[in-house]
Amino acid sequence: QSVLTQPPSASGTPGQRVTISCSGSSSNIGSNYVYWYQQLPGTAPKLLIYRNNQRPSGVPDRFSGSKSGTSASLAISGLRSEDEADYYCAAWDDSLRAYVFGTGTKVTVL
Amino acid sequence: EVQLVESGGGLVKPGGSLRLSCAASGFTFPNVWMSWVRQAPGKGLEWVGHIKSKTDGGPTDYAAPVKGRFTISRDESKNIVYLQMNSLKIEDTAVYYCTTGVLTDYFGGYWGQGTLVTVSS
Numbered sequence: 001q002s003v004l005t006q007p008p009s010a011s012g013t014p015g016q017r018v019t020i021s022c023s024g025s026s027s028n029i030g031s032n033y034v035y036w037y038q039q040l041p042g043t044a045p046k047l048l049i050y051r052n053n054q055r056p057s058g059v060p061d062r063f064s065g066s067k068s069g070t071s072a073s074l075a076i077s078g079l080r081s082e083d084e085a086d087y088y089c090a091a092w093d094d095s096l097r098a099y100v101f102g103t104g105t106k107v108t109v110l
Numbered sequence: 111e112v113q114l115v116e117s118g119g120g121l122v123k124p125g126g127s128l129r130l131s132c133a134a135s136g137f138t139f140p141n142v143w144m145s146w147v148r149q150a151p152g153k154g155l156e157w158v159g160h161i162k163s164k165t166d167g168g169p170t171d172y173a174a175p176v177k178g179r180f181t182i183s184r185d186e187s188k189n190i191v192y193l194q195m196n197s198l199k200i201e202d203t204a205v206y207y208c209t210t211g212v213l214t215d216y217f218g219g220y221w222g223q224g225t226l227v228t229v230s231s
Contacts, residue, residue: 035218101156
């Protein structure tokens, strides 16, 4: 069962800004880095954000991450059709001694 | 270029065993923590466990659902990480991914293509 809570879906029209939230607790998001992944249908996840707000090389700056307290969020600005995918947050949990993933959010481009 | 290639998936009966392999290349394997993540059909991502680098002593951590049944090990001579799965349950059916960050605090930076494990009678 997921420890991090995300909205099941989000949507927007091309060019719009979409934000996905990730809610956790003091033992995970509150005290450790947050990661965000994009998963296109039938493919392995791809790292979008690490250390809360850092983008790996090659990830467009349309993707941005932030963290405040026990919550984090991923923003996608200038939404494009190829952004239609599932998005997951993740963090290490000190109490569980395990990485925990969010429930996942399906982004639809209308 | 970092590459991770999983193998060993297949169909197994409940209670059975299976060993997955993940062949790694493109980085200094002994220095890197390696993880396994799974995804049940139509479901989200679930961390299975990890093995720390040889330089960090190589201890392991596991998710609660697999603790005591799954074992992660690594062969530095072959640059391979293994996932030994025993006492398999139907709910272990999933695509299993091998993943690593290579760098510190870069969890999930690189992923394999995944291998499907189906537990069914």
